[in-house]
Amino acid sequence: MTRFGYRLRQALPWLIIALLASSLTLFAMLPAAWIAPQFEQRSGGRVVLADPAGSLWHGSATLRLAAGADAGEPTELPGRLEWHTAFWPLFAGQVRMTLNQTEAMPAPVELLVTPREITLGSGSLAVPASLLDGLGAPFNTLALRGAVRLDWTDWRVFGQRSFGRLTVTLADIASRISRVKPLGAYRMVFEAQGENASLVLSTQKGPLLLEGQGGVRDQRFTFQGAARAAPESAENLRSLLDLLGRRSPDGSYALTFDR
Numbered sequence: 001m002t003r004f005g006y007r008l009r010q011a012l013p014w015l016i017i018a019l020l021a022s023s024l025t026l027f028a029m030l031p032a033a034w035i036a037p038q039f040e041q042r043s044g045g046r047v048v049l050a051d052p053a054g055s056l057w058h059g060s061a062t063l064r065l066a067a068g069a070d071a072g073e074p075t076e077l078p079g080r081l082e083w084h085t086a087f088w089p090l091f092a093g094q095v096r097m098t099l100n101q102t103e104a105m106p107a108p109v110e111l112l113v114t115p116r117e118i119t120l121g122s123g124s125l126a127v128p129a130s131l132l133d134g135l136g137a138p139f140n141t142l143a144l145r146g147a148v149r150l151d152w153t154d155w156r157v158f159g160q161r162s163f164g165r166l167t168v169t170l171a172d173i174a175s176r177i178s179r180v181k182p183l184g185a186y187r188m189v190f191e192a193q194g195e196n197a198s199l200v201l202s203t204q205k206g207p208l209l210l211e212g213q214g215g216v217r218d219q220r221f222t223f224q225g226a227a228r229a230a231p232e233s234a235e236n237l238r239s240l241l242d243l244l245g246r247r248s249p250d251g252s253y254a255l256t257f258d259r
Contacts, residue, residue, distance in 0.1 A: 036061060046135065048074060049081065057085045063101065065134035075134030077127055079103025101125065118157040120164075125150045129173060141243070143176040155192070162192035173206075178240045180233050183208040201225055207233035208240070212255050225255035 035056060036049040049061035060082040066074035079102035086096040093115055100108035109123035129146040132139040148170050155164035168188040174181040184206015190199050198215040201223075212225015227244045228251060229237040245253040 035059075050076070057087070059083055065131055066136075073134070075131045077101070077104060077131055116158065120152070120155040122153050124152070129170065138243075141177070144173055145175070146173040146182065147171045161194040162197070163194065164192050166190040166192075175240060177243065178208075178237060180207055180236050180240075182206060183237075183240075184210075186210055199223065206230075208237055210255070214257065221257065221259050223255065223257040226252040227255055228252040 036052045040048050046066055048064040048066055050064050052059060052061040054060055060080040063077045063081045064074040065077075082100045082102065084098045086098075089096040095111075095113040097111040097113075098108050099111055104125050104127050106124060106126075110119075110121040112119045112121075126147065126149045129144040129148050131148070132144055134140075148168065150166060150168055152166045153164050155162065155166075157163075166189075168190070170186045170188075172182040172185065174183055185204040186201065186206075187204055188199065188201050191197060196215060196217045199213065201210055201212045203209045203211060207230040209228045209230065210225065212223055214221065214223030214225070226248070227241055229241060241247070241253045245255050247253055
């Protein structure tokens, strides 16, 4: 072995360490702005991380909802979405993050990504109904006001299969196109069961009565339900009911979705 080869062999481990250290340093310094377009692209432009700050390891951004990349003005959730990424799990091929929304979440949640699955820990989120305006029709037409709370169990994703339960509670809901305020309180339960999912809508209280069932099967979302008004509010709710669906012979209005 030549003297050059001997020295190269001695220096090779240190060169590898220096290369790894440099790579890790560059990766650690990646700005939070790098993740924002990735997030927006995967959500089809409906969820936007605006004004990112910090890095991929410790960062934050403002959460906005939009109807799409080319849609109108999005709506913004007060506060900041914060994330912290653990370093050592990366060596095991895992990404472990802690997520927290400063104004809307009572406690942080854990996100774990491995080559086989994605797991989002159980948690809850409370947002104003006005946030939904940013998703476009029909939300921006209805201009819903009130409180929306989301509660979910551990949510696991294996490829195209998902497992978990999401409960959406809507309290004191009102709409700008109805003189009846509030319209009521409602509950939706969405349960993912592998490649399929079920959805149940029920009314907790209020003059506007909503109910129905649906879900996702063969990558299609279908829903069959009905809307009706309490007798004392029937006349005042007629314009809103006409907007929601077609009137049936029994006096209810059909809520039908098939996409």
